[in-house]
Amino acid sequence: MSNDINKRPPVPVSPAIPGYGSDYGNGRARGTKNLRWKFGCHLRRLGLATYNARTLRTDEKMLELEEEIDKLDWNIIGLSEIRRVGEDMIIIESSNLFYHREGDHLSQGGVGFIVNKSLVNNVVNIGSVSTRVAYLILRITKRYSLKVIQVYAPTSAHPDEEVEEM
Incomplete structure (x- = not known):
């Protein structure tokens, strides 16, 4: 019974779900993508x-x-x-x-x-x-x-x- 408590469901990795995570592959997601930075929309606050x-x-x-x-x-x-x-x-x-x-x-x-x-x-x-x-x-x-x-x-x-x- 103690084995059932420690079992966790499998977590999808990048190769299994295209575009998931940061595309580092093999489950090394390392956070989400920041598309604003990628496309140059990193404007400071506008008053x-x-x-x-x-x-x-x-x-x-x-x-x-x-x-x-x-x-x-x-x-x-x-x-x-x-x-x-x-x-x-x-x-x-x-x-x-x-x-x-x-x-x-x-x-x-x-x-x-x-x-x-x-x-x-x-x-x-x-x-x-x-x-x-x-x-x-x-x-x-x-x-x-x-x-x-x-x-x-x-x-x-x-x-x-x-x-x-x-």
């Missing part, structure tokens, strides 16, 4: 944030924002309610990339991004679909990209037609 700016119309407000975000650990900040004129992409004083698109009216709306200077060279494309939706395509590796979308949705105080159009 994403959103911020309702209320207004960034003046350069003084931009400087205030730059001072505040300098205290944070971030990579990309999606901005809403920017209230700046036109659509533009500039490198600001801190070497970060600032993109904005104006809203329907100068006094309200507008979306955009601030991209940390460490990722500026990885920006593939940046643009907007409308005055309420902006997108950013960031190259992660040679093979993979990430699309970040910033949306400034209308509140329930807006007419139903505007919400439906969004």
Whole structure:
């Protein structure tokens, strides 16, 4: 009876099950495969944030924002309610990339991004679909990209037609 307790069921080895373990063969699995490492997707943590700016119309407000975000650990900040004129992409004083698109009216709306200077060279494309939706395509590796979308949705105080159009 003591022999039955010590018997364990056979464990499948790599040759018996293709793709099982780390393909070292003869049961020497040595842990699982890390496919992300194999294909180059070993990106460090990406800090994403959103911020309702209320207004960034003046350069003084931009400087205030730059001072505040300098205290944070971030990579990309999606901005809403920017209230700046036109659509533009500039490198600001801190070497970060600032993109904005104006809203329907100068006094309200507008979306955009601030991209940390460490990722500026990885920006593939940046643009907007409308005055309420902006997108950013960031190259992660040679093979993979990430699309970040910033949306400034209308509140329930807006007419139903505007919400439906969004």
